Amino acid sequence: MTAVPAPAGSFPAARRFGAVLPLLRGVLALAAVLAAVELIVIALGIRPYVLPRPSAVFEAILRTPAAYRDAIIRTGLETLYGFAAGALFGIGIGIAFSRLRFLRETVFPIFIVSQTIPVIAFGALVVMWFGNTILAKSVIVFYLTFFPVTVNTLLGMRAVDQKQVQLLKSFGASEGEILRKLRFPTALPHIFVALRIASALGLAGAVVGEWFGDTTGLGVLLLQGMYAENMVAIWASVFCSALLGVALFSAIGFAERRIVFWGGSDA
C-alpha cells in the first residue's frame, strides 16, 4: 500500500468535465426536442394559435430581450429571497423541533394547518398587506418553501445512527456537540432533498404571486400574453420560467454535490 495522494477534490479538470458533460447532454437533448417540434409544427401545419414554432418564440424573446431579462431577474430575486428565508427558517425550526419536544408538539400542528391553506387564498392577503412589492412575493415563496425544509430537517436529525450517538457520548460529548458534529451533518442529505423540492415550489409561488398585481416579472408577462391572446408571448414566458427553474435546481444540485460529497447514505 503506497501513498495514494488522491483525496476527494483532486483532479479538478476531470471534475469540471464531469460536471459539464451532463449539462452539455441536456442542452443537446433540448435542442433536439425543439428542432423536432419545429419540424412537426411545419409539417402538420399547426396554427400558431395552438402551438407556435419554437423559432418564432425565440424571435419574440430576441425582439425585446430587455423585457424578458428584467422579468427573469425580478422573478428570480423574489424566489431567491423567499427561498433563502424559507430554507434558513426551515432548517432552524427543524433543528429546534428535533431538540424541543414541547415546541414540536405545539407549533408543528400549526405549521401543518398553515399548509392546508391554498397559496392562492393566502396570496391575496399577502398582497393586501405588503402591496406590489418584491417582499410580498418573497413572503409567498417563503410560505411555500419553509415547510418541506422543516419536515426534512426534522426527519434528517432523527435519522442519526444511535450507535454513533452512543460513541460520541462515550467520548464525553455534550448534546450540543452531538448536534453539531453528528446530527446536523447526518441531516444534510435530507435537507437537500427538501431544498430541491422547495426551489420548484418557490418559483411557482413567485409567478403566481405576481398575478395578484405587479408590473414586471414572468407571471406578469404570462398574464399579459394571456390577455392579448398572444401565444408566442406566453410560450416565451414559459420558456424563461423553465430556464429560471432549471438554473435554481442546478445551483442547488451543485451545492449538494459539493457539501454532501459523501453521497448521503452511510457509505
Added chain:
Amino acid sequence: MMTRPQTDFTAAEAAMTDTAEPILDLRTLSKTFGEVQALNGVDLKVQPGEFVTVVGPSGCGKSTLFNIVSGLEEPDSGSVLRFEGRSVMARDLLGKVSFMPQRDLLLAWRNVIDNAILPLEIEGANRAEARREAERMLPEFGLAGFAKQYPHELSGGMRQRVALMRTFMFKRDLMLLDEPFGALDALTRSMMQRWLLDVWQKHRRTVLFITHDVDEAIFLGDRVLVMTARPGAIKLERKVDLPRPRGADLVTSPEFIALKRDLLDAIEEESMKTFGPNPH
C-alpha cells in the same frame, strides 16, 4: 496514578493476586431491561495493563456489559462498579474509558485524520495539534498516505484500523473493544490480531476485549473469561500462559489446543441452554 506493570509477566501475575489495585472492579453487576435480565451478578476484576478477553454465546449480555462500563447504561441497584479504586456510577465513566463498538461508526463526512481526532476534538484539544499527532500515528496503523481519504474510499479492514486508531488516540487507561474484527475475513482478521498485540505492547493500555471467537480470545488475552447464557455471568476464567510476542503458529501448539478445548466445552454447554434441545 498507579504505576503500570512493565512486562506481561507482572500483568498476568498481578491479575492472579488480590493485593494489587484493579483498574476495573465489578461485583454482583446486574442489568434488567423490563422483563429480561441481561446480566446477573457479574464479578470481574481487571488489572492495569492486562489484556482480558470475554467470550460467550450470542445474546449473553456481553454488549450490555460494555455499555455499562463505557457509561452508556446504569446497572441495577445493588451492583458495585469500581474504577481506579473508587466506587462510581456508570455515567461517571463517560469520557473516562475508550470504547470501540462493533461497527467502525466512522463519520462519512470526515476524512481519516479527522475521524481519528474526533475524541480529541470533543475533549477540547487544539485541532491542528491533534491532526499533527494523528498524522504521526498513521504508519503505525497501516494508514500511511491515507490521511485525506474518506470512509467510503476505504476497505473494511482499513476502516476498522481507523476506528482503532480513533480509540487509541482517546488516551484512556482502559480500552473496551467490542468484537472489533467480527466483520472481517479470516485472513485480515488474523493479521489485525497480531497487529493489535504489537500496538498494545507498545502503548501499554488495559484492554477488555469481547469476541465470540475462542481462537481470538486465547490468542490475544492474558486471561479469557467465558460468560454464561443469558442472564450473563462469568462462568469460567482461564489464565493464558502462552509466551509473548505471539506468532501465528501459536494456534497449533498443544497448550493452545488444550485450552481451546476447555473453553469450547464451557461455551458449548452455555449455547445448548439457549439453542439446543433440553439435555435432561
